[in-house]
Amino acid sequence: MQRADFDRVAGVYQLLEKAVFRSALQKTRCGFLDALPCQGKALVLGEGDGRFLKAAVEAKKELRFVAIDPSQAMQATARGRLLPEERERVEFVHARVEDWLEGDARPAGEAFDAVVTHFFLDCFSNQELQSLVPRLASRLRPGGVWVVSEFRTPSAPWWWRMAGRGLIAVMYGFFRITAGLQATELPDHRKPLREAGLVLPADAERVALRGLLASELWHVPSCD
Template identity: 25%
Template sequence: MTSDGEPRPKDGAACFLQVFENPLMAVHYHDGPRQFVPGLEALHRMTGILLAERVPSDARILVLGAGGGLELRALAESFGGWRFVGVDPAAQMLKLAEATLGGDAARVDFVQGYIDDAPQGPFDAAVCLLTLHFLDEAERLRTAREICRRLKPDAPFVAAHGSFPQEGPEKALWLSRYAAYAIASGADPEQVAKARDAVDAMGMMLSPQRDEAVLRQAGFSDVSLFYAAFTWRGWVGYA
């Protein structure tokens, strides 16, 4: 819910929220990203490096889609002076994030909700990993603009999510690679097939070109690709 009591976003992402609110999903959540996202730990390390180029040692970082806490834990362990605001609409996933962080949870203010529920800042940086692909293009643009508005001038923003060609045989090829990687990483083939079909049917995925255009349209400059792994892409840009 947003601060005014209205559910957001009002699109297909709502069904995914129901999945993440399932306590059983939260228990097993950490297995999924590791099996489906190539180089997940490296992505977290690269995110920290990109932020550290421009933020102070006592930086305050906005993390949107913080449920589960994997990126929060990686950043907190590597940068002992940073503090965080972790925002996520799923209460169960925020509980998991707090448990994942252990003692470092004291350095995080957890907020249940969407970008509208986040403090106004200004923040020294922002991160949104494995999240924006749940939003359609209009809501993705609005969310990115709201993130940009909460940042100090020239502050870095790191975004990484599903992003791959969305037309014809090329889309099917990348989805097959997405599934093959997960199976090779130990995921259950039946569950992988369901995940592949769900991604195929989402209707909210964008091509890398459109994703980068959204970030630029939202107000970020010097947007550059730093991560590409099968169906996943990551960018850094500056407010």
């Protein structure tokens, strides 16, 4: 199967995003920034061009990060945003998450305190998430959190639902042509997260642009 390659869009990614959504996506990414732990280690998947990483490194001065992305260009941009002392707290991994999971030499007991996926789970089909999510969830410690930002089809009003569907279809078309993305529609990421034992409390979900964008703060129940 052809693998997505975001190198070709890395240079215009921020520009296009701001032209269409202004600051709404970045606000969604940072919606639960405060809920990240102050210490420990966070796993940031498909980090992209590093705007969330920069905000997180600045907000959480003792938290360490593992940032995984197979796009050299995206990672170079992300790295370039960080100060030298901030870079010391970030381990950049140039890989697809599936390959990293296969080859990660981290001791089994070394769990992460947070997983972050902003506009990343939508790069996969339902079937792929069914396999990926539980493997990632098993890397989270009890009491850990998983922050998700995603697009959604708005439920109402009808014209906004239609517009949202159209916009999402256009974005999938764009990334298919430019990056070779195979996914064609938004997967249901909530099902595999729930099945992996994570919970989404009622107050842990925020929407923007009338329901087109959502940030979610999932929790791994504590042992006690």
